[in-house]
Amino acid sequence: xxxxxxxxxxxxxxxxxxxxxxxxxxxxxxxxxxxxxxxxxxxxxxxxxxxxxxxxxxxxxxxxxxxxxxxxxxxxxxxxxxxxxxxxxxxxxxxxxxxxxxxxxxxxxxxxxxxxxxxxxxxxxxxxxxxxxxxxxxxxxxxxxxxxxxxxxxxxxxxxxxxxxxxxxxxxxxxxxxxxxxxxxxxxxxxxxxxxxxxxxxxxxxxxxxxxxxxxxxxxxxxxxxxxxxxxxxxxxxxxxxxxxxxxxxxxxxxxxxxxxxxxxxxxxxxxxxxxxxxxx
Numbered sequence: 001x002x003x004x005x006x007x008x009x010x011x012x013x014x015x016x017x018x019x020x021x022x023x024x025x026x027x028x029x030x031x032x033x034x035x036x037x038x039x040x041x042x043x044x045x046x047x048x049x050x051x052x053x054x055x056x057x058x059x060x061x062x063x064x065x066x067x068x069x070x071x072x073x074x075x076x077x078x079x080x081x082x083x084x085x086x087x088x089x090x091x092x093x094x095x096x097x098x099x100x101x102x103x104x105x106x107x108x109x110x111x112x113x114x115x116x117x118x119x120x121x122x123x124x125x126x127x128x129x130x131x132x133x134x135x136x137x138x139x140x141x142x143x144x145x146x147x148x149x150x151x152x153x154x155x156x157x158x159x160x161x162x163x164x165x166x167x168x169x170x171x172x173x174x175x176x177x178x179x180x181x182x183x184x185x186x187x188x189x190x191x192x193x194x195x196x197x198x199x200x201x202x203x204x205x206x207x208x209x210x211x212x213x214x215x216x217x218x219x220x221x222x223x224x225x226x227x228x229x230x231x232x233x234x235x236x237x238x239x240x241x242x243x244x245x246x247x248x249x250x251x252x253x254x255x256x257x258x259x260x261x262x263x264x265x266x267x268x269x270x271x272x273x274x275x276x277x278x279x280x281x
Contacts, residue, residue: 040095048079051076129205135212139212143218158178195214
């Protein structure tokens with residue numbers, strides 16, 4: 001009986017613990033859901049205020065049309081009214097969808113030349129125009145610095161090749177490598193001149209053709225090519241014929257050591273006896 005009673009107590013305690021854990025999980029899930037909804041609401045509200053201010057900024061006005069700004073303002077005001085009327089009871093996904101809708105404000109215009117419908121995401125596109133316009137001069141300057149560095153690299157490489165040739169040495173860079181780098185820089189320079197001319201012909205509210213991302217990409221390609229050449233190991237200098245012959249002669253002199261000839265001659269002894277006697281005078 002005692003064993004059965006203890007088992008019942010343990011079972012009851014286990015069920016109570018499971019129920020407690022379940023309630024804690026539900027409370028935590030509800031709290032997480034609440035925080036996510038509040039965060040989505042705050043993000044939407046902040047975005048509405050940011051767009052309101054953005055539309056009136058001079059940099060934004062310069063790169064947008066009046067019709068575009070009007071469409072953005074109308075959509076922003078509608079989103080603001082919805083925020084105060086329905087956001088408190090709206091689900092998280094609705095709040096996020098409303099922000100996405102505002103980000104992707106669409107306005108339809110007529111392109112006079114083609115008489116075609118034209119749609120664009122106004123907030124994103126106009127903001128991109130503004131960012132491109134402000135960053136472009138600085139990035140072009142940096143791009144020109146890379147072009148100058150490539151020209152200097154090629155010029156220095158050609159000079160070093162000439163010196164190496166006079167010394168009968170192998171150059172670090174081949175002429176094909178230097179020509180490839182020179183062509184890469186020349187193509188980039190030609191592209192910059194042509195694209196910059198096309199960009200200057202555009203109005204500020206038109207989408208750019210000379211983009212910051214393209215400038216950075218081309219500059220990175222040139223810089224990567226120069227870095228690869230810099231890391232290239234220089235060829236070993238060949239041993240000159242004079243030093244080789246000198247070394248060979250020295251080696252031969254060291255190996256060809258003559259053994260000294262040791263001549264040991266016994267003193268000539270005069271015969272004492274048994275020899276021929278001198279005739280006495």
